[in-house]
Every structure is written in structure tokens, then in C-alpha cells.
Amino acid sequence: MQQSIKTVVVTTSGEGLYEVSDNLVGFIEASGIRTGLATAYVRHTSCSLVIQENADPDVQIDLRGFFRRLVPEGMDWLVHTTEGPDDMPAHIKSALTQTSIGIPVSGGRPVLGTWQGLYLFEHRRQPHRREIIFHVIGE
């Protein structure tokens, strides 16, 4: 049994989904692990991780549209407003999605479904440097 861990940096340019499936696939390949468990973990609370469909880009448009409507900027009861109008909504969207996702590995690849992609979901408007930790354990 062996393991591998790596930090991947994703540079974001505003709210939206950034696919990191290829980064995960490459990380697992480099580890030489054929069967095991991979984990993606994002070290921030104003962006998050989601597994979503990577076939039709419209899915991402609607996903973003939904979260913008569910957690709009400008809710007048918010008290955490010093970091900008998009910061507290970003924290809430982060809580509603995932900070960490475990994905089994088989045949040297993550067992993503045919239409599944792993995405960093950026919730802030401004560019950010986001750290994702990849870990894999297995043999």
C-alpha cells in the first residue's frame, strides 16, 4: 500500500466552474496507484468543489444561475460585509456544496462517470489563486 499527495494551484478569473479532472487523472497516473481512494480538498471557504456534468456547458450556466438566485448579493440582513458584497454569499455557497470529495480509483483512473467532471467552483468575482490538495492511497 502506498500514497501520494500534491498541491495543485488553480488561477481563477471570476465566478464560475473550472474543470480539474485532468489534473486529478494526471496526479493518479503519476502516483502509479491502480486501485485505491483519491481525495480532492480545497483550502478555501469562498470557493468549493463539485462533481458535475461536463458534456453540455449549459449545465454550468444554469448551476451558476441557480446559486446566484439562491444566495444573491445584497441580502440586507448580512453582517459580514467588510470583505465585499460577494464574500459572504461565497461562504454560503461553499457550505452548500463541497470542500472535499473522495473518488475511488480503479484501473489507475478515478471512477468518474462518463459525463462527470470534477470542478473548482469559484464564488468570488475577482481573480484568485486557489489551492487544491490531491491525495491518493492504494496500490
Place this chain on the structure above:
Amino acid sequence: MQQSIKTVVVTTSGEGLYEVSDNLVGFIEASGIRTGLATAYVRHTSCSLVIQENADPDVQIDLRGFFRRLVPEGMDWLVHTTEGPDDMPAHIKSALTQTSIGIPVSGGRPVLGTWQGLYLFEHRRQPHRREIIFHVIGE
């Protein structure tokens, strides 16, 4: 240290929760692992996984009722509509719940609480064949 991985197929017949706790328990027993970490991962983005109460079935009714109200069909701003009116709401419900859940194993069993069950949450109306990957690592 050893591990085991298996694909379980769940046939769904419309929106709702389908308990797969027994499948997970059986998988872990068959692996012979007494202490470790189990992972359930669903290979789709229009259904998902949740841990919920398995004592009162009314909890499932209300859970479904809430998600139907939070993410109704017919939101007129959706652009991804070619796969049916329940498809994009299904993707959104999937993002709001889980694609993957890790459950520690102790005494040869998942450490589910007394009232906890592991469920596949089907978000589509039509019957579907859903693949869940179970993985366990430990000794």
C-alpha cells in the same frame, strides 16, 4: 492493510430515496476488513447520495418535498432544457447534496448512527440504472 472495490447497481423507478445501507454493510463484511474507511461514490450527476434518518419514512417525504420546492421544474431562466424539464433541476439537487460519502468502519461495520441510513437520492422521474462504487481500505 488491504482494500476492496465493487460496483453496485441500483434500479430506480422515479424520484425518491433508495436505501443502500445493507449493500454497504454486506460489501464491508465480504471484504473482511474490521477497521478502516469505506467510501460510496455515485457515477451520475442527476442523482446523489445522502445520509438520512431511516426511522420515520415521513422524513423522506419531507426531504423530497423540500428539494422539489427549492429546485422546482419550470424555472423559466434555465437554458439546459433539451434532456427534459426534470434534468437540470436534478443536476442542481445533486450539487446541493453529495456525490461521495466516506464512512469509517469499526468492528467490521460502517459507523452509521442508530437512525442513519445511506440513500441513493434519485432526482429523475423516469427509471434509471444507477452505479454506485463502494471502496473500503483498512485491516
Place this chain on the structure above:
Amino acid sequence: MQQSIKTVVVTTSGEGLYEVSDNLVGFIEASGIRTGLATAYVRHTSCSLVIQENADPDVQIDLRGFFRRLVPEGMDWLVHTTEGPDDMPAHIKSALTQTSIGIPVSGGRPVLGTWQGLYLFEHRRQPHRREIIFHVIGE
């Protein structure tokens, strides 16, 4: 490769976020594992786990405020009402957040970001005794 597992009990006194980062850090240190994967799992469905900002306490106030507004008590269509008006909303909030979170370990510590904390999110009004299972595997 080795592993460790432990039950941590958190006593809650009403709805809110209770930080358990130090418990996790201490658990990993005691295990002697330097690199690996830690998992926190809560054995209940009316509280949950979230990774959130631990810098400004206002973030927690707003997070609680959002979930109270999104899933208010008194929704008149609920059928599971026998355990009190805050029970079914608690189950829903649990489904919207996490029951389990995996966190890689590096240098003998969880890879929490600078502003990240691990929290038990209590959704019930009355005091409760909550069990979290910590597991870590690595070397």
C-alpha cells in the same frame, strides 16, 4: 501504513457552529501519522459538519441566518412534525451540508487552509450529545 479511529463527543447547547478543529489536530498528532487521509463523520442526521472561515465570527452568524431563512420552522406542508418544529428543518439542513468530510494530512497536520475551521453544525434548539468519529490512515 497504519490507521487510528476515535469517537469524540461534542455537547451542544442549541443551534450553532461548534469548532472541532483542535480535536482533529490532537487526534492526528496522537496517531503519529505524518502523511495520510483524515475523515470526520457525524453519527446524526439533525446536525452536520462544515468547513468554514474561523477568522470573523460574523461569518457564522450569517451562515446560521441563511440556513434559518432557507429552511424555516413552520413550513406548513411538513408531515414529520412529531419530534418538534425544529426536527425536520434540522434533517433538511443536514442534507444540504455534510455528514462526512475527508481532509488530507501533511506534516502531521490536517491541510486546513489558513482561515478554515472544521465545525459541528448543530441544527436543534435543545442541548444534545453528538458523536463524531475521527479516522486517519497513512504513515
